Structures are given as C-alpha cells and as structure tokens.
Amino acid sequence: MSFVEVSNLCIVYDGMTAVNDLSFQLERGKIYGFIGPNGAGKTSTIKALAGVLEPAQGKISLNGFNLETAREKALACVGYMPDFSPVYENLKVWEYLDIFAAAYGIKAEDRPSCVEKWLIKSDLGTKRDALIKGLSRGMQQRLVLAKTLEVYPLILLLDEPASGLDPLARKQMRDLLKEARANGATILISSHILSELSEFVDSIIILEKGRLVMAGTMDELRRQTGGTQKLIIRFAKEAEGLAALEGLLLEEGLGKDRVRQEGTRYVIYFQNAEEAASQFLKKILAANVGLLECSLASDDIEDIFLKVGAKEVA
Amino acid sequence: MNCLDLKNNALFLSCWYERTRPVQLICIGILILGSIFLGFLSASLHQTQLSAVCLSLFNTIVIVQALVLLVQGTMLAGQMAARERTGETLDFHRNSPQPVGHKVIGLIFGSTCVEWGIFCILFVLELFFTVLPEVRILQVVTFNVSLIMTGVLFHSIAVMAALSSANKKRINPIFLLLLFLFFGVPILGAFLLATSCTFFSHVSGVTAFQAILPGLWHVPSAPHFNGHFYILDFPLIVMQAIVQIPLLLLVIKGITRLFCLPNSLAWSKADVMRFCGFILFVVTGFFVANYMHIDELFKASAYFTFYSDGSMKSFLNRFIWSEISLFTSLFVMAGGLISFFCVPTYFRCSKYLMLNKSFGIAGKVMADDGATGMLTVLVYVGMGGLFILPYVMVVHCSLLSGISYFLIISSHIMAFAGFLEFFRLSRWRNKRIFILTALLIWWVFLPWMMALMMNFRLNEHVSMATISPFMALPYAASLLLEQKQFEFIAVMAPCIVAGVMSFLAYETRRAMALHILGDKKLDV
Numbered sequence: 001m002s003f004v005e006v007s008n009l010c011i012v013y014d015g016m017t018a019v020n021d022l023s024f025q026l027e028r029g030k031i032y033g034f035i036g037p038n039g040a041g042k043t044s045t046i047k048a049l050a051g052v053l054e055p056a057q058g059k060i061s062l063n064g065f066n067l068e069t070a071r072e073k074a075l076a077c078v079g080y081m082p083d084f085s086p087v088y089e090n091l092k093v094w095e096y097l098d099i100f101a102a103a104y105g106i107k108a109e110d111r112p113s114c115v116e117k118w119l120i121k122s123d124l125g126t127k128r129d130a131l132i133k134g135l136s137r138g139m140q141q142r143l144v145l146a147k148t149l150e151v152y153p154l155i156l157l158l159d160e161p162a163s164g165l166d167p168l169a170r171k172q173m174r175d176l177l178k179e180a181r182a183n184g185a186t187i188l189i190s191s192h193i194l195s196e197l198s199e200f201v202d203s204i205i206i207l208e209k210g211r212l213v214m215a216g217t218m219d220e221l222r223r224q225t226g227g228t229q230k231l232i233i234r235f236a237k238e239a240e241g242l243a244a245l246e247g248l249l250l251e252e253g254l255g256k257d258r259v260r261q262e263g264t265r266y267v268i269y270f271q272n273a274e275e276a277a278s279q280f281l282k283k284i285l286a287a288n289v290g291l292l293e294c295s296l297a298s299d300d301i302e303d304i305f306l307k308v309g310a311k312e313v314a
Numbered sequence: 315m316n317c318l319d320l321k322n323n324a325l326f327l328s329c330w331y332e333r334t335r336p337v338q339l340i341c342i343g344i345l346i347l348g349s350i351f352l353g354f355l356s357a358s359l360h361q362t363q364l365s366a367v368c369l370s371l372f373n374t375i376v377i378v379q380a381l382v383l384l385v386q387g388t389m390l391a392g393q394m395a396a397r398e399r400t401g402e403t404l405d406f407h408r409n410s411p412q413p414v415g416h417k418v419i420g421l422i423f424g425s426t427c428v429e430w431g432i433f434c435i436l437f438v439l440e441l442f443f444t445v446l447p448e449v450r451i452l453q454v455v456t457f458n459v460s461l462i463m464t465g466v467l468f469h470s471i472a473v474m475a476a477l478s479s480a481n482k483k484r485i486n487p488i489f490l491l492l493l494f495l496f497f498g499v500p501i502l503g504a505f506l507l508a509t510s511c512t513f514f515s516h517v518s519g520v521t522a523f524q525a526i527l528p529g530l531w532h533v534p535s536a537p538h539f540n541g542h543f544y545i546l547d548f549p550l551i552v553m554q555a556i557v558q559i560p561l562l563l564l565v566i567k568g569i570t571r572l573f574c575l576p577n578s579l580a581w582s583k584a585d586v587m588r589f590c591g592f593i594l595f596v597v598t599g600f601f602v603a604n605y606m607h608i609d610e611l612f613k614a615s616a617y618f619t620f621y622s623d624g625s626m627k628s629f630l631n632r633f634i635w636s637e638i639s640l641f642t643s644l645f646v647m648a649g650g651l652i653s654f655f656c657v658p659t660y661f662r663c664s665k666y667l668m669l670n671k672s673f674g675i676a677g678k679v680m681a682d683d684g685a686t687g688m689l690t691v692l693v694y695v696g697m698g699g700l701f702i703l704p705y706v707m708v709v710h711c712s713l714l715s716g717i718s719y720f721l722i723i724s725s726h727i728m729a730f731a732g733f734l735e736f737f738r739l740s741r742w743r744n745k746r747i748f749i750l751t752a753l754l755i756w757w758v759f760l761p762w763m764m765a766l767m768m769n770f771r772l773n774e775h776v777s778m779a780t781i782s783p784f785m786a787l788p789y790a791a792s793l794l795l796e797q798k799q800f801e802f803i804a805v806m807a808p809c810i811v812a813g814v815m816s817f818l819a820y821e822t823r824r825a826m827a828l829h830i831l832g833d834k835k836l837d838v
Binding site: 050098103 | 323325402408413577661664743744
C-alpha cells in the first residue's frame, strides 16, 4: 500500500473547479516534485493533503489513515509549509519553534534542546531572541521550514519552499530535505524553480488545469515525452565552426530547425537517439574546428514541462 | 494527553508568550491598581466610617473584575482569534495532530490568560472583604461562579465569531471598542431594560450582580428575575447554568468544526436547529413561569408598574404585549439565523451534488449542509408554531388571528430563506450589491410605493405593505392581541412572496445541478 494515496480528488471554489478527479500515490522515502503552471491546482492539492482545505470529493489517505475519518492520526505525521509563510509577528524566534514542537507532542522538558538544535540547523542561532517581525522574508521562510522539519514528519508537504531564499539557504534547504528523505520521509515539493528540483527529486508529478498530466521518474517522463538528446557545443572560432556545423547537418540530412543558438552555444536536438547524437559529436570533433565546450544531455525537467505544457495548450 | 496540560498546548503557548511580556503586564497592573486606588480615594472622601470605605472599595473591585473579564477578555479573545485567521497561522494548527479539544481550550483560555489571572487575584482580594458583615462568603463565591460561566461563554462566542468571519482584514480593536461603547452599551442596556427579559439577563450574566447587589447596594430585585422556569423553581445560579451551558457547548462545537472543516460554517444544520429550538424553549419557559407567578411579578416589577396604571389588568396587558414582542423578535431573528446557516453555500451545494452523484447517499440526508435549506427552515417554522401555543392560549385570541399571526411570520422566514438560497446558488452570488438592492426594493421601496398608493392610511389598513417585514411583524403581533382588524390580503401577501422566493430557490438549485452534473460539468 502507498504511503500517501490520493484518489479522485476534486476541489471546488466558488463556481470554479481547481482540481478535477486527481489521483496519485506517493511511496515512502522519496521526494516528489509537484509542478504545473500558475492555477494548475498545486497549492490547492497540497492544502487538501495538509487538511486545511476541504475537498468537494475524493479520498486522501496518509500513512494508511483516511484524512476525513481519522484526521488526528492521519495528520500526526504531516509537516506542512505553505507558499506564503505565516508567522506570529510578535513572538520571538525560539518561541515560534517551541510552540510548533509542542503542537506535535514534544514534551516541555525536551523542547529546549530541540529548539536550540533547529535554531543552529536553520542558521538562526543569532536571532534566537529577536521578534519575528524584525526578520527578513528569507529568514522567516527559514524559520517556517525549521518549524516544519523539527518534528521529523514522515510526510512533508512543501509549497514553494525556496521562494525568498538566497542561494546558500537554498543549498541548505536541499541538504535538509535530502537528510529527511534519508530518514524515511516522503516529500512532496511544489516549486517554480524547476532546475533546482531536478537535482534532488526522485519523481515528478505534472498538473495542468487541475488534472494530472504526467507522473513518473525523470527517465519515465523522458520516454513518455519522446526523450530528446541535446548536443551542446561552443566553437573557438564561431564563423568557422558554424560553417562546419551547417555542412554536417546537410550531410546527415538534418534540418536547420534542429539547431538553437543560446548565446555563444549551439544546441542540436536529436529525437530519441542517443547513438545518433554521439556519432554527430564524433564527426564534429573529426572536422577539427576547435571546440571550447561540448556536452551531451538528456531533456531536463524544464524541457519536459515545456513540452507537456505545449501539448496541453495545443 | 491531558487537555489541561497547558504547557504542552501549542495554541495556549502562542497566546501566552505574546500576552505575558513584562511591559504588557506592568501596564495592565498599573491601570487596574490605579482604578482601585482612585475608587478607594473617592470613597474615603465621601465616607467617614472605615466599614463604608471598605465596602466601597469592595464594590470597585467587583466592577473592575467584571469589566476586565467580560469586556477586556472578550475583546482580546476576539482579537487573538482574528489574528490566527488573518495571519493564516490557524492553518498550522488545523494541520497539527493535537486533539481539537486542546486547540479550542488553548485558544479560548490562552487569549485571555492575563484576564483570568487578574480575575483570580481579585477573587482572592474579595475574600478578605468577607470580614465585613455586609459581604457574605456565599455572595462572593456565587458572584465569581456566575462571572466565570459568563466569561467563558462570552470569550467562546468572540472566538467563534472571529474565526468564522470570512473577511481577511484585521479588525481594529479600538474601532470595536468605540463601536461597543457608543452603540452596543446603550442599545443593549435599553433592550434589557425595555424587555426586562429574564433570558437575556441570564445570558448576559446579570445573575452575577444579582448575587451581590440586593444585599449590598439595596437595589430592588430586577423584574422577572427569579429562578422560575415553566413549573419548576431553581436557585438563580443553577438557572444561569441551565441557560448558559447548552449555549456554551454549542459554541464550542462550532469552534471545533471550524478547526476540522475549514470551508464550512461554524454550525451544522442540526446545531442551528438545536440553538434556535433551545432559545424558543427557554424564552417560552420564562414566559409561562412568569405568567404563573404574575402576582409575585406585579409586586417586584417596578418597570411594568411604572408604565401601567397600577392595576393588575393593565400590568398583565403590558406584560403580555412585551413578551409577545420579544417572542416575535426572537422567532424572526432565529429564523434569519437558521436561514443564514442552513441555506447551503455554492461550495457546500457542489460537494453535496458531487457526492450524491458518486455514491447516491447524500440525497437521503436532508440534514447535510449542502442540501436545500428550505426544508430545515420549514421544520423550524413548525417548531416555532408549537412554542407560540402558550402565548395564543394566554391572549385568548380567535383561531383566525392566531393562524394569521403564524402565517405572516413563517412566510417571511421562508421568503428570506428562499431569497438567500437563490442568491447563494445563482450567478449573482459574488455581487453583494445585488442582495442589498433586492432587499431594499423588497423590504422598503415596494411597501413605500404601496403606502403612497394607499394615501398614507397605514394606521387604518396595512394591506399588501405586509410584503415588508417591517410592516408585517408589528401587524402580526397586533393581530394576535386583536388590536388590528384581520385583512385577507395582508395575510396572503407574505405567503405569495414566500411562494415566489421558494420557487426561485428551487429553480436556481435545479439549474446549478444541471451545470455541475450535466454536460457543462466543470467550468475550469
């Protein structure tokens, strides 16, 4: 049985259906990226999973407990972080962590050590006694992430957790999430920063207009979208290299539409053919045009998302 | 986990940390001590005997204690609960696995922890005054028990109101205080005095002062204020508990529901029915009891004696008129409330229709929050009809007048419920101006136009102007007391309006069902 199970979820707002007949399962100890354009229903789904939004229809099961019939047991293992970080502005940083540790059943005598540990982990040790309203947005975001993680939840629901964080804090967040996964947590993370997601997610769920469009590991998604290989090259002498490239394309019978210029780089796309891409690379190397950079890459999460999005629009 | 284990209660702690900052405590302490000290100084200027000064000081403490708990406490409970909602930290607590009972206790007592602390200190202080011959320990204890019950009820109501408000804006507490001082206090005071209503006296906790006042300040007993209920007789404090505890339980149930069902109104249909049924039951109970003890009331009631010519007959007429007015107002207000809560919102109705389609079970449960509210309102109206019977029996009116009274009032309640259902389920639901305009046309402009057409002879004939509740309700009460003539068209007009509104509600509901379940299923 799956650790998190969502079946036929329907979320209705006033006259508008935000999520329509959505079903998916999440396995234990994996990180799932939850992506989709604005208004796709990601936040609504996460809120419904966290029990803060009532679905019009559908069943949500968390750790084997039905959210509707066994609410307290189902939510016992859930940590939730919304996109806009709600905080008590007039509380001190340590007090905020303390009350949420209490909310998840950590006893009064154990809480101080827990709070101190997470103050350090979230790099807020120096702000221990500061009022929350005096913190920057990024710090508040870190604080909310710390309160979510401090109770070691088995299911983590994170809605845009990286927004407002600086690069260092983002790296720290990724490390904390990987640590949580290693401890057996299932993480559902929604983000618009797709490049960051691909670094650490195990699977992706793509939503569009409230419906599930595609779900699976990166490899599965690549296969489903007709996986494209990208050959990225940068010539030492651009004019000379470009002439050689055009000649090779003509020789191989490939159209110019296969090539896209990204600054000084040239990206050549090969549909479902890793072998063809590497052969083409060998030929470029044999042409002896002088390459500053050359790499072979598969579709990344952004490419897949754009393909799926384009398909949906079409 | 013990629900009184407050040091592990997250919501309690969140309020506790914020409210127990030294600066806040010092300021509140200075204000309270200052009030008591000034009370003492003014007493010592006017009194020469030490016992009189002490008694005056005791009175000041009693008033400060009541003000801090009932006014300041209620405001802060509302403010802290509103902060949870507007700051969206409420979602964290909804999401936390702590038992919902702990969350409710944490919010109610956490937001008012300082006021409860002050209450306890002042209670201990009051106990010292029991050395005075005028102050008995039983009086002080009764006063405090009464105050505790009223305080918990008021704070719970404030929390429920703040959590259930849809408005995301933060309410300015100073604005609320001014509103309460300038409008709330005079209106409430005038209402309590005018109706001399036992029910409101018990709900507002006047019982507490009743325990202290008669022995201490030599104020005569408030009219209607005793422990009589139907044919039973209770001590005052027990009577207060009988009135307040069921209301408190309903309010707490409402708060619990707001934690568990975020998109729902605080009360389910069943809860609203219980609330309205309870209010009608209690008010009728006091009416019956007072009518049975009319001689006792005649002697005690200064208000009615003042406004009547002093004879028992005019006193009785005045009493019955007042009670019928009160029952009518409550019946209509509770009808409005039941319509508001029982008429489904668009979300509830969609959920109900979808579940109905998927499982076919919801349709069988008319008490479901998404089912039509018209049937529930009809049940309420029927229930109200039963409670009217003692009033009809007392006034000895004709059957025709009794039925007309009931028809007019129930038609207006049904019409309002129908209008609300039409409004909430139709495409007009997001245009608030529409409901205001339609209500003004229905309740004011049309009857006004009719009055103009009738040459302003409204005191002679009411006629179709009864389509407005402002015209219909006084007419219905007058009809019951046989002060006005029966007019067929005046009775039928509200019934026709109720019919039209019910039809509109039915049609809107049908159109919505087709939209949700039909071909045009989802308008994403």
